[in-house]
Amino acid sequence: MSRPEIPTIPASEITDERTFLGRRDLLKSALALAGVGLIGCGQDSASAEAKAAAAEPARIDPPPRPWPGSSKEALTRFEDVTHYNNYYEFGTGKADPANNAARFVARPWTVSVDGECAAPGRVDLDDLLKPALLEERIYRLRCVEGWSMVIPWVGVPLAGVLARFKPTSKAKFVAFETLKDPKRMPGQRSDVLDWPYREGLRIDEAMHPLALLAVGVYGRWLPNQNGAPLRLVVPWKYGYKSSKAIVRIRFTEQQPPTSWNVYAPGEYGFYSNVNPTVDHPRWSQASERRIASDRSLLNARIATLPFNGYADQVAALYTGMDLSRFH
Amino acid sequence: MPMRIRVSKLALFAACLLPLAWLLADTLYGQLGADPVQQITHRSGDWTLRLLLATLAVTPLRRITGYNPLIGYRRMLGLFAFFYACLHFATYLILDLGGFWSEIGADIIKRPFITVGFLAWLSMLPLALTSTRAMVRRLGRRWQLLHRLIYATGIFAVLHFLWLVKADHSEPLLYAAILTVLLGARIDWRRWRRPLARIGASGSKRGN
Numbered sequence: 001m002s003r004p005e006i007p008t009i010p011a012s013e014i015t016d017e018r019t020f021l022g023r024r025d026l027l028k029s030a031l032a033l034a035g036v037g038l039i040g041c042g043q044d045s046a047s048a049e050a051k052a053a054a055a056e057p058a059r060i061d062p063p064p065r066p067w068p069g070s071s072k073e074a075l076t077r078f079e080d081v082t083h084y085n086n087y088y089e090f091g092t093g094k095a096d097p098a099n100n101a102a103r104f105v106a107r108p109w110t111v112s113v114d115g116e117c118a119a120p121g122r123v124d125l126d127d128l129l130k131p132a133l134l135e136e137r138i139y140r141l142r143c144v145e146g147w148s149m150v151i152p153w154v155g156v157p158l159a160g161v162l163a164r165f166k167p168t169s170k171a172k173f174v175a176f177e178t179l180k181d182p183k184r185m186p187g188q189r190s191d192v193l194d195w196p197y198r199e200g201l202r203i204d205e206a207m208h209p210l211a212l213l214a215v216g217v218y219g220r221w222l223p224n225q226n227g228a229p230l231r232l233v234v235p236w237k238y239g240y241k242s243s244k245a246i247v248r249i250r251f252t253e254q255q256p257p258t259s260w261n262v263y264a265p266g267e268y269g270f271y272s273n274v275n276p277t278v279d280h281p282r283w284s285q286a287s288e289r290r291i292a293s294d295r296s297l298l299n300a301r302i303a304t305l306p307f308n309g310y311a312d313q314v315a316a317l318y319t320g321m322d323l324s325r326f327h
Numbered sequence: 328m329p330m331r332i333r334v335s336k337l338a339l340f341a342a343c344l345l346p347l348a349w350l351l352a353d354t355l356y357g358q359l360g361a362d363p364v365q366q367i368t369h370r371s372g373d374w375t376l377r378l379l380l381a382t383l384a385v386t387p388l389r390r391i392t393g394y395n396p397l398i399g400y401r402r403m404l405g406l407f408a409f410f411y412a413c414l415h416f417a418t419y420l421i422l423d424l425g426g427f428w429s430e431i432g433a434d435i436i437k438r439p440f441i442t443v444g445f446l447a448w449l450s451m452l453p454l455a456l457t458s459t460r461a462m463v464r465r466l467g468r469r470w471q472l473l474h475r476l477i478y479a480t481g482i483f484a485v486l487h488f489l490w491l492v493k494a495d496h497s498e499p500l501l502y503a504a505i506l507t508v509l510l511g512a513r514i515d516w517r518r519w520r521r522p523l524a525r526i527g528a529s530g531s532k533r534g535n
């Protein structure tokens with residue numbers, strides 16, 4: 001497990017997410033818009049402001065509509081969702097992404113879609129970012145390392161986006177590729193993983209209504225450290241399946257290679273469904289530490305549920321499959 | 328004990344308590360971040376390892392500098408390493424596994440990184456118990472032999488760190504490198520050459 005570091009911003013200095021007011025929002029969105037300009041500025045003076053803008057991007061207006069299937073569990077704090085991240089493109093420490101992604105500018109951005117489809121092309125990011133189309137979905141997130149969060153994502157179902165490109169009958173899988181740009185993603189200067197980060201889903205998994213293409217979190221546009229401008233959220237699988245900063249989507253006939261499986265085939269499978277009965281070779285997956293809103297030292301551990309609690313919705317995708325073999 | 332040594336021992340004692348004070352302060356002021364239990368686990372584990380290496384550094388440092396009073400600080404460093412190891416183990420048992428104690432047995436047997444971590448703690452236990460002056464006297468030469476167990480502790484502790492890491496091994500490898508140097512410094516390298524010299528000597532004898 002990579003080691004967390006003490007966040008550099010003391011909790012006392014972070015304004016409570018709920019008390020954040022419209023006036024400051026305006027300021028923040030202005031800062032976010034000015035983001036492109038910041039790159040060329042004196043880095044030191046710009047970095048503090050850029051960091052603030054990255055940590056709290058503008059609020060999505062009008063607010064996305066709530067989704068009826070949302071989890072009722074207590075939310076993990078905004079500050080923890082945005083400062084406790086596994087995003088090796090920006091470093092292997094949990095605090096690295098928040099620190100190192102501050103100056104990352106997620107514009108301009110194109111997502112090319114190709115492979116086994118009748119209408120290859122590009123995802124129009126601006127089309128995806130239309131507030132009217134967005135919904136807020138509160139999902140549990142279970143990391144393969146044994147911790148979990150409850151996160152209010154904002155996005156659109158992946159199925160609708162994929163359908164526009166008319167996948168053919170040969171499209172058995174969908175491969176996702178994250179941006180590779182060591183200049184903007186300092187973690188990629190070290191070869192801890194084989195860049196670009198690659199992930200994949202079976203087509204029926206990708207078309208499942210729970211699979212989400214997220215562009216926001218906590219009512220705001222995605223902070224850089226959470227995978228801006230768009231990322232996948234597959235709530236019944238371990239967190240690493242949910243690719244961040246996606247630049248390419250490809251329909252394939254063969255199962256695509258996936259980064260963690262390539263790195264350690266014995267430890268990370270292609271499916272990576274949350275499964276309390278299939279242990280990671282080095283640690284148990286039977287329970288998890290919830291990154292709880294109260295940050296309590298006691299009773300943080302809870303039982304892990306099959307498919308991360310989404311068995312009713314997704315178990316049918318795997319009927320007849322040996323889930324310990326296809327882990 | 329000369330005054331100078333007594334004062335420096337007191338200073339070392341206070342210094343060894345600083346990581347604990349820092350940890351307690353961060354706990355009280357809610358500065359442990361998103362996953363406070365893991366933060367306490369990692370920090371107590373880090374300090375166990377650092378103090379273990381500091382303990383193992385005393386003898387080579389004494390040899391290099393020729394400053395013999397250094398040996399007087401070794402026991403305190405070792406006992407503090409054990410203290411942080413206990414804190415680390417207790418955090419895992421009480422805070423991390425809280426309510427899930429049925430997992431302990433399986434964890435210790437099935438998870439190599441927990442197995443070696445447990446062995447590291449276990450191997451320190453007899454060393455801490457026999458650290459008193461009376462025990463040193465009572466055990467005589469066997470004390471020295473028993474306390475070589477700390478070499479195993481060091482190896483277990485570094486493996487424990489190395490095996491729990493997911494992908495970025497740079498930090499545990501740094502500890503492994505320091506441990507290798509410290510253990511390597513204990514090998515009498517001249518001894519490796521002696522047998523060869525002897526063969527040469529006997530050969531020339533036979534020639535006569």
